[in-house]
Amino acid sequence: MLSKIVRTISNQLILFILIFGLYIIMHGHVTPGGGFQGGAVVASGVVMLIAAFGSSEIKKSLRESHLSVVESSGALIFIGMAFAGMGTIFFYNFLVGTPVFGGIPPTGPNPGNVWTGGVIPLMNFGVGLKVMAGLSAIVLAMALFSSGEEMEE
Amino acid sequence: MSVLMYGYAVWSPIVWLVALLVLAAIALYVRSRGQKRYKKGTAQTDVFLSGIQVPPAEQRHIPAHNIYWGFFEALKGFYSTMMRPHTGIINDYMLWLVAIIALTVLILVLTS
């Protein structure tokens, strides 16, 4: 556990890291970035918390079983989106042209329209959930392991 | 359906099995002509080792490292050569990988 200054600042900073990570996830289809990158940003926030508070403190609030559920549901969202196109074909982008994420990308210089891309933003969201839970679990497990504790109760 | 006919080979497991059954019948017939004085539960079923005290079960069984002892003794040079590359060190595995790739590139480039 580091000093009080570090702990207070990281407590404030984690909010911004979370928002930035979620921003990268949700804008993955119009700007550089996406599910993996945003999830990695969120996981880096977890790394900061582990450095500031120590792994055994973080273990109390981030439980392995919860992370496992989030990770599995992220993967299920991704594959579920692929299966949802099974009416036509696997991975078919069935949302194109519908009111949900179905907009047509504008051409020419523009700030980008988030309401486009069909299933891709939803898949990005699933991947983001999986990566943030998975990477957080990995770094937490390694931090606990090196301090001689086990992750599972 | 059961016969395998490719190239020169003709292989029919059914014919082989029939032949096996015939041979087994002959063997069983020969066996049935033998002595019938064997009785269970008497001294006839005990182990006999030229009158020496029979050792207990775990000493009577020949363990695996003694089987084919002469074979390994005769091929001692071969096996010590074989054991040298099998070090169990991951770096040596990688060395073989790199060396064989280089050799294959050489073979392919030189022969074309």
Add this chain to the structure above:
Amino acid sequence: MEYLTVHSPILIVAIPLLAAFIIPLLSRLGSKVRDTFNVSLLGFVTFLVAILAIDIYANGARIYTLGASVPELARPEGYMVPVRIMFQVDGISIFMGLTITVVALAALVYSLQFVKNETGQDRFYSLFMLLYVGMIGLVFTGDMFNLFVFLEILSIAGAGLASYRVNLADAVEGGFKYIVISAVSALLVLFAIGILYGQYNLLSIAALANTMQFNTLDMIALAMLAIAFVMKLAGVPLHMWAPDTYAVAPAGITPMIYMSSAASMYALYRVTFTLYGGQFDTMPIGWVVIILGVLSMFIGVMMAIYQTDIKRLMAYHAISQSGYMLLGVGVGLAVLTDPVALANYGRDAMNGGIFHIINNALYKGMLFLTAEAIFFRIGTRDLNKMGGLAHNMKWTTIFFIIGALAISGIPPFNGFASKLLIYESVFRFNPLLSIIAMFVSLVTLASFTKVFYSAFTGPEMPAYREVREVPKSMIIGMGIMVACIIFFSIFPGLVVDTIVAPATDALIDQASYINGVMGAAP
């Protein structure tokens, strides 16, 4: 039914992938629900593989393009080359798919009781499904990059499973060796893919094969691809990781890791025959494969007879048997450009080599399972400490005898049928190779006699008087394999005609593979 037939190539891959992520959620409902789910799901996938196989043997190779409007649309309007991720399933792919699925089903049933008392079972089954996805995806995929991705999936899942029993020091070591060699060989595959992409700007196997020029860079790429796959399939002298990993992996996983080696062998054949074949003299690369095969056969078996650890011994036999497959198909590869020799003996040699893949998957997988059944009951893999187990483990002994006779090529078992094809066709290519193959078969029998004698025969040991037969699900798992072995033994002609000959034709006939994708090109 029609719908299932059309979509079966992707469903076979996607359903186990979905299951891999449902299992952690489902195991909260209890282990019985999860086990029933796993077995019924893999049973359904087996059914899908069967209907896909029937369709392919009736109507020829199939293409499934992800994200297109119809599955057959490999090249959208106005494109000269395929642009989408694509599965291309032909005779050899579905042959490997059938082999992998049968082994996976038996291994899963076997594992149910085996891991019953271990922790982390939901992860075990998740990784099991991922390993299955990796293998099936590897044999179904139609483009080079997904070959790499599926290779990595099966490597990661396989390494995780190999070191599943992390409380044992050697298990972690075996898993670490497996992941290092897998990661390095997979990255070399990616490097070779990069070289090919840099020249042709293509990733699809069919489109690449269509434009292949075979210049020096292509040769380098071929060497990297081929040798990386040889590393994954454990051909001598790149075999040294295999005994380490096979010996420590839990039961049920050893046959699966062995099958992932067979899937790598498929990738080797796919690259040498389909990607490169036809346009150049295949004699040098054919001889490379033959020499690797002969070395694998000979050194594998000579090392096997020397071992005293039962699973290491069987792992060296797995290497040695891989040599037969490399030898058979290597002869076919060497004479690929010579139609007379190919018709005379090349095709028969390839039939033998490919038939040996499925035979060996069955009996080698079964022997691994019997070895682990012994470990399950007496807690050691050391042959020196075994003895007299036949008194108490009757089913295991019977299964072991069948497997040992089959692997040694004793008639009437299926091992003899495929070895006979290899002997008599390789003899006309080069008699010396055939003689070595027969000698290896002899030593195989000798070493399995050693295992049988030291583990099963002899007086009943006092230490093992309390040993009982293994639980029912493990016997059923081995029984599935034995049933297949006996079926294959009695009907070798049927098997070769229905599933092996189409696989050989699919490998030789590069043009139809290319036309499947590029067909309508003007």
Add this chain to the structure above:
Amino acid sequence: MMQYIPFNIPFVAAALLVGVALFIFLFKRNLIKIVMGVAILSSGVNLFLIALGYRAGGVAPIYTATPEGVMVLPVPQALTLTNIVITVSVIALMLTMVMYIYRHMGDIDAKKSRLLKG
């Protein structure tokens, strides 16, 4: 394009990275260093792929708001991203195994921490 490889700095850098990785695999016995070697090999391959897709003066391959002219190839970038993700998981798995090996054997030298050989 390929004939320019010897004079192309990114390709030289990629070859150097691969060479460094191979050097580590062959001569460094420390298991952590072997893991680092895998990471370096992966970086080398990534750099190679990215450099393949580069077109002199090209722009980012985003369809909206694209100016006239050539684009860099998007496919190698997709390959690289996939490879990065895979490498992360491979390295996490490897490091976990190295930690277990250290816990069991008390050493991370490839020669001193082995049980399986022969």
